[in-house]
Amino acid sequence: MAALEPHFPLKVAxxxxxxxxxxxxxxxxxxSSWCKASVLTALKAGYRHLDCAWMYGVDAEIGQAIRESGIPxxxxxxTTKFWPHFAAPENVELCLDQSLKNMGLDYVDLYxxxxxxxxxxxxxxxxxxxIANPTASKAERGILTKTKNGNENASKGSFxxxxxALKKLVVTGKTRAVGVSNFSIGDLKEIIPHADDVPVSCNQVEAHPWLPNNELISFMREHGILATCYSPFxxxxxxxxxxxxxxxxxKLAEENSVDIGQxxxxxxxxRGTVPLGKSQTESRIKSNLAIRRLPGEAQAALxxxxxxxxxxxxxxMDLAWGLPLFQNATD
Incomplete structure (x- = not known):
């Protein structure tokens, strides 16, 4: 039986x-205390793809792990991402510059x-x-706070x-590719007509057997947009x-002699998507990378x-923020 693909092609300019x-x-x-050790363990185990974000607040630890690994x-x-308070066109590059500085890198592969x-x-x-940290207050993150009348300082206008602004960063060489995360079909339809020169390379979304996001991912596939998937478990x-x-x-894990994460x-x-699992346990970090082709009936059961x-x-986050996220995902 053929092995699973170790890489997927990603469209770029x-x-x-x-x-x-x-x-x-x-x-x-x-x-953040676990991050450096876990990332270093992952790199030594063979991972070559790290999914990061400004908001995670661990860019420095990731950079340390990369340097200690000795991997070129x-x-x-x-991959890294900018948080919504950097969404104004004049601030998109600022967020990337901060992440690059903290990680000690000259460029990222996907922003x-x-x-x-x-x-x-x-x-x-x-x-x-x-301050980039999930536990930091909104004031510490430089964001105006939510008022009693609702989330008046958040908006979902034209992207x-x-x-x-994102596309310009490909030209400057600070990233090789650009994309989005948590975009619905409607959100993607807005920007696809503006992506002839620099394509929407990726849309990172939640996906797992409970929420396979089939129609969204099918739409993305039609337009050459790769799905990377957080929360694969x-x-x-x-x-x-x-x-x-x-x-x-x-039962399927037992029948196929694999760990559940594997x-x-x-x-x-x-199914042609890129899972972004994480763990602090060395054995699970290793087994999560050891993918293998499943029998058709096992894939169908999942x-x-x-x-x-x-x-x-x-x-x-749509409920947490009171915003119309994930809507029209199948329109």
Missing amino acids: GGKTIQIPSVGFGTWAAD RSELFI LAHWPHAEKPISRQALENA IPTWN AGQQADGKTLLKDPTVV LLQSWAVQ DALELPDESGRTIR
Whole structure:
């Protein structure tokens, strides 16, 4: 049986493609203390694709791990993202510059808009001094706070000016490719007509058997947009259920002699997407990378776990922010 693809082609400017490793290592964590050791373990285990973001607040730790690994920069694929309060066109580059400085890099391979909306910063100076950390207050992150009347300082207007600012960073060489994250079909339709010169290389979304995002990913595939997928193991449902303990998942892992994480990452790559699993445990870090082609019936059984009406979504920032995110995902 043929092995799974170790890389996927990623569309870039000039009608060219570059190679992106088909499995990435996620670096989000509420506690940054684990990051350097885990990233270094991942690199030593063979990972060459790191998924990062300004908001994760661990750019310095990631940079330290890269340097200690001794792996040449040319062998790595680094993704990072800007948070919505950097979405004004004049601030998009500032966020990337901060991440590059903190990681000790000259460029990234892929630069994404983290969300399809904008948040109003306190000031440009506040952004320059902002603390990148998921646990930092909005004031510390340079964002105006939410008022009692609602999220008045967040908006979901046209993304085109921001997209045009993103494209310029490919020309300057600070990133090899640009893309988006958490965009619906409607969001993508807005920018695709403005992406002839520099394509939308990627849309990073939540995807796993509970929420395969089939129609969105099918639309992306039609337009040459690669899906990289966070939360490939899903989170916890309101009733306490987890995908990792789903009876079907557990049974399939046993029948195919693989770990559960290995099973779910293999399912993701086999359907042509890039999973971005993360772990602090060395054995799981290694097994999550050891993808293998699953029998057709196993892949189909995982496909059948999709929950109705996108109820399998576990990252609900739309509810946290009170914004119309993830809407029209199948329009």
